[in-house]
Amino acid sequence: MTARRIAVVTAGLSNPSTTRLLGDRLASATVRELAARGIEATVDAIELRDYAHDITNNLLTGFAPPALEAAINTVVSSDALIAVTPIFSTSYSGLFKSFIDVLDPDALTGKPVLIGANAGTPRHSLAIDYAIRPLFAYLHADAISTGVFAASSDWGAQGDGVASLGDRIDKAARELADTIARRDTVESTDPFDPANYLGEGRSFGHLLGGLAGE
Template identity: 75%
Template sequence: MNTSPRRIAVISAGLSSPSSTRMLADRMAAATVAELTARGIPASVDAFELRDVAHDITNNMLTGFAPPALESVINAVVSADAVIVVTPIFSTSYSGLFKSFIDVLDKDALIGKPVLIGANAGTARHSLAIDYAIRPLFAYMHANAVSTGVFAASEDWSGRGDEVATLADRVAKGARELADAIAGSIRAPAADPYDPDTYAQEGKSFRDLLGG
């Protein structure tokens, strides 16, 4: 198995600093790295706050060109082995900043890429936004969004112990699914047809090869 480090790009669309959006993103990333480590797969994380490149995103939408800071974020997302995205819920859907970033990506940028979706809001009434608003966006991009979406409401951070534990369970489940998707994308290198060991493993010899 190829054990080269897997790179995970984490996109947080929170507007404040610190933000519960970034807090959730960090927990999801840490849980995913832990799951991969348990599978013997090293991983690294590149985390980005979209508010840091908000003006660049607007300029990109107006001019069609990404300033260097935004280009660096886009390149990290496109080249990553997997992506974790977390957005606050505004007006029952993803934030405008989050959608604007997705809009500046090339339409083929996320094809087949494993994605773990997260969202947070002030109330659990918005928990379905992941499935009716955010997931279809990544389906349109042909990304491989894992089944579990991780939603956090305000009470998940400051509520009773069982509520905090429930959030931890959701994070762990989403992380396992993303780790499974990443692990499933790792393939053993193809055998070299000219390597003597290949034929030895197959019970063949070079005489067999030369004899057709």
Template identity: 60%
Template sequence: MTARRIVVISAGLSTPSSSRQLADRLLADSAGLLRERGVEVDAKVFELRDLAHDITNHLLMGFAPPKLEEALDAVASADGLIVVTPIFTTSYAGLFKSFIDVIDPQALTDLPVLIGATGGTPRHSLAIDYAIRPLFTYLHAIPVTTGVFAATGDWGGGGDGVRSLPDRIFRGATEFADLVERTDRSDMLSDPFALDRPMGHLLGGLAGE
């Protein structure tokens, strides 16, 4: 079986970031489960704060700079996507939504998605189901049933009194690994209209690397 490509998107703004910490935990459990089943994993992690200016320029100009284009291409060719965003004012971060806005809508079709979110209080956990999940469903992705929310208190081991954060991470990762193992998105790699070089390079006369 060929390696499964997993892309991780973290929309945390601080350093260190609890969103990145959750993303790393979700990836570790997902990749571990897949490797136990004999499935190799090729993982790429992108921090949106490093791409913030490129995302804005893309929204204004319509062209993706090379670093952003790498992230967009990775998502388009992925077998699974892990996304984690902080919750601001009861919903996902603006930077996270802006990144979703510059993805080719067709790139997410039938793509398994494991959703994670972070916030100061467990009250924000509902944002996964009323804001983030509908976004990916609208784009024809396949979000797994279990979304993983990590409040500040979860990192101390207290959890939400129902299921600990490690348990929730493992449950979401298990559902995600099941979908990724069965996913075949090889056709996403063959685009008869694909360009040999980025459009910005062609228009600007820049030499491809």
């Protein structure tokens, strides 16, 4: 089985960035969960701040410079996407949305996506479901049900008394790994193997007998 490739897109503006840190933790947890399922995975990290000028040029000219084109191809050809954005004014950042805008509208169709976001206060946590998730739904991506939001307090010793950031990361990683594993199972299934549709312990004779009322 070939290694699965996970693209991690982060839209943090600072360096170092807590947005990138969240993306890295989500990726590491997903790789660990996939390894537990016997699936090897590699990670390609893309920090959009490095492509900000190229993204603007693409929006203005309609053509992606070589570096941006390579980043786009990495995302489009990946087996799964982890997308993390800071929350500005209750929604995803302009840089994050601009990158989405330069993608082909059908580029993410059916692709498993784990959504992450971070902000200074937990009050922005709902942005995952009312702003970011609808964006990926519009693109027909397969966004997993658990998104991970990290407030500034989550990085401290106290964190969230209900569910720690680590617990939320692990839960989302398990869901993404399960989605990838299911797709691997479907891809590895031989459509011409009778056992795949006759059921265990059955034969064509059983099937024909059932059709004839035995």
